Amino acid sequence: MxxxxxxxxxxxxxxxxxxxxxxxxxxxxxxxxxxxxxxxxxxxxxxxxxxxxxxxxxxxxxxxxxxxxxxxxxAGLGFRLDGRDRWLELAVEEQxxxxxxxxxxxxxxxxxxxxxxxxxxxxxxxxxxxxxxxxxxxxxxxxxxxxxxxxxxxxxxxxxxxxxxxxxxxxxSHEYGYAWLVVLAEVPAVRPTLLAIHQRGFAAQFGRGPTASRFYLQCPLGDTAEDWPDERIWSELETRFGEPIATRGPIVEKQPMPLRxxxxxxxxxxxxxxxxxxxxxxxxxxxxxxxxxxxxxxxxxxxxxxxxxxxxxxxxxxxxxxxxxxxxxxxxxxxxxxDTVHDAGDATYRGEFRHRVARADFERLFISGTANRLLGEFIAGLN
CATH class of the missing domain: 3.50.50.60 (FAD/NAD(P)-binding domain)
Structure with missing residues (x-):
């Protein structure tokens, strides 16, 4: 036919x-x-x-x-930098x-x-x-x-x-040289978005509806899901977020994902x-x-x-x-x-020089209106 x-x-x-x-x-x-x-x-x-x-x-x-x-x-991003809350208000010109x-x-x-x-x-x-x-x-x-x-x-x-x-x-193609453990859990998000910059590595939580969250944990290349039992995941998230996880619901899926x-x-x-x-x-x-x-x-x-x-x-x-x-x-x-959100926390992967450069890049977002607006334009898709 x-x-x-x-x-x-x-x-x-x-x-x-x-x-x-x-x-x-x-x-x-x-x-x-x-x-x-x-x-x-x-x-x-x-x-x-x-x-x-x-x-x-x-x-x-x-x-x-x-x-x-x-x-x-x-119109902003929530960060947890070394256990301290930093809210970045985005000064975008358009709504x-x-x-x-x-x-x-x-x-x-x-x-x-x-x-x-x-x-x-x-x-x-x-x-x-x-x-x-x-x-x-x-x-x-x-x-x-x-x-x-x-x-x-x-x-x-x-x-x-x-x-x-x-x-x-x-x-x-470009390989970033590290991976994320991608975790889906039946846990409501306290905030729509939370990005943690920590010396042990990057972590994040994003809401996925009223009863679920997607968590990300920076991990070495080669790690498997078996290397990350549930208790280790919750413990590492609490360390990088610098606070207890309010609710530890069932983890529905977990999978390492090399960043590229x-x-x-x-x-x-x-x-x-x-x-x-x-x-x-x-x-x-x-x-x-x-x-x-x-x-x-x-x-x-x-x-x-x-x-x-x-x-x-x-x-x-x-x-x-x-x-x-x-x-x-x-x-x-x-x-x-x-690179910025990873290097600003983890100095072991690319060294102290890149770590300090990333910290400077990160701080510029809070003090430079030009840098802040540019970030806002990219996030909104308007650049």
């Missing part, structure tokens, strides 16, 4: 579902194909903040009230409009709205990309979907990235355009991964609308170059912020 869809979206993560909803609102037919089942997709927990720019992208298409929930993002919204909540809302509006969403769809220059995918049942374009939204190990010949793509950055260039190959983790990865300390994926979806939707309504491919032709300029800008921010 063979069918045709103008836009074939592979992957029902944030970028794929956002793009599908954006196109549907603009009257452009598409299909979203996801190899996992619905339950897995709706339970997958990662990011938790939709920044100002991403919120505005949903508003632009009349979707903000339907998909963006959660408390407003505060912050971001939301604390767990990724699984955003995904569920995007799925609901897409289906309510008549979108074609298929779970359990095994996809092989047969041609990227004349876009065509084959499903596990042997059927074929041909399209004008393929949007690769299926992550760093997905079918769309694998379909690009190695001689047509350049991989740029990655950019693939170009992001367009014939009729295939890559989005989100399929094209770039930033460390979670910057809180930009999900938001960069949403920027990609917004930009590609604008380019496709321009193409179909005006028969003008100029925005599509410029998609890769335009997005890569911004991706590298936010990679620069992510690298600086990640």
């Amino acid at each position: 063979k069918e045709h869809k103008p836009v074939v979206i592979v992957g029902a993560g944030v970028s794929g579902l956002a793009l599908g909803n954006f196109l549907l609102r603009e009257g452009i037919d598409c299909v979203v194909l996801e190899r996992r089942d619905r339950d897995h997709v709706e339970r997958r927990q990662r990011a938790g903040v939709i920044d100002t720019r991403a919120t505005r992208a949903f508003r632009k298409r009349g979707l903000e009230d339907r998909v963006v929930g959660g408390a407003p993002v505060q 912050l409009e971001g939301r604390f919204c767990p990724q699984q909540v955003l995904v569920r809302n995007l799925i609901t709205v897409f289906e309510q509006d008549g979108g074609d969403l298929r779970f359990g769809a095994e996809v092989a990309v047969e041609d990227i220059d004349r876009p065509r995918v084959r499903l596990g049942d042997g059927s074929i979907i041909e399209g004008d374009f393929i949007a690769g939204c299926d992550g760093s190990h997905g079918a769309t990235r694998a379909a690009v010949p190695e001689d047509r793509i350049t991989h740029h 950055g990655e950019v693939l260039s170009p992001m367009s190959h014939g009729g295939l355009h890559l989005l989100g983790d399929a094209a770039h990865i930033v460390p979670p300390a910057s809180a930009k991964g999900m938001n960069l994926a949403l920027y990609d979806a917004d930009a590609l939707a604008d380019a496709l609308v321009h193409y179909y309504r005006k028969d003008d491919p100029s925005l599509l032709d410029a998609y890769s170059d335009t997005r890569l300029r911004e991706v590298w800008n936010y990679q620069a921010f992510a690298t600086w912020f990640t």
Whole structure:
């Protein structure tokens, strides 16, 4: 069997579902194909903040009230420096409009709205990309979907990235040299965000809804989940936060994650355009991964609308170059912020010199309006 869809979206993560909803609102037919089942997709927990720019992208298409929930993002960051509270008020010139919204909540809302509006969403769809220059995918049942374009939204190990010949793509990567133990626990967050800078290493707590928190603990490369029994996790968090954990709820999952950055260039190959983790990865300390994926979806939707309504491919032709300029800008921010919050606490990894430089960088945020505003612009997605 063979069918045709103008836009074939592979992957029902944030970028794929956002793009599908954006196109549907603009009257452009598409299909979203996801190899996992619905339950897995709706339970997958990662990011938790939709920044100002991403919120505005949903508003632009009349979707903000339907998909963006959660408390407003505060105009500041809470730090615990050597056991002492430091609140950094961000002096941004524009009003912050971001939301604390767990990724699984955003995904569920995007799925609901897409289906309510008549979108074609298929779970359990095994996809092989047969041609990227004349876009065509084959499903596990042997059927074929041909399209004008393929949007690769299926992550760093997905079918769309694998379909690009190695001689047509350049991989740029950076390994930070340490890992985070990523912990999901049934513990309500006392604060929406708390970042601890401590000589034993970085730690953080982020709210993930009213009853859950995501904790992060800097740990050596090579550590396994078995190296971190629950009691050790709670003890180390209390040491780095400098206070007892008010509630020790069940730990639902824990997994070491080496910190890395990655950019693939170009992001367009014939009729295939890559989005989100399929094209770039930033460390979670910057809180930009999900938001960069949403920027990609917004930009590609604008380019496709321009193409179909005006028969003008100029925005599509410029998609890769335009997005890569911004991706590298936010990679620069992510690298600086990640190194600063780690080096400012831990002098053992890169030495006393880098430790003191990071402390100076950190203190500058409190005394320099220029440095403070720049940080605020990056956090809001407005730089």
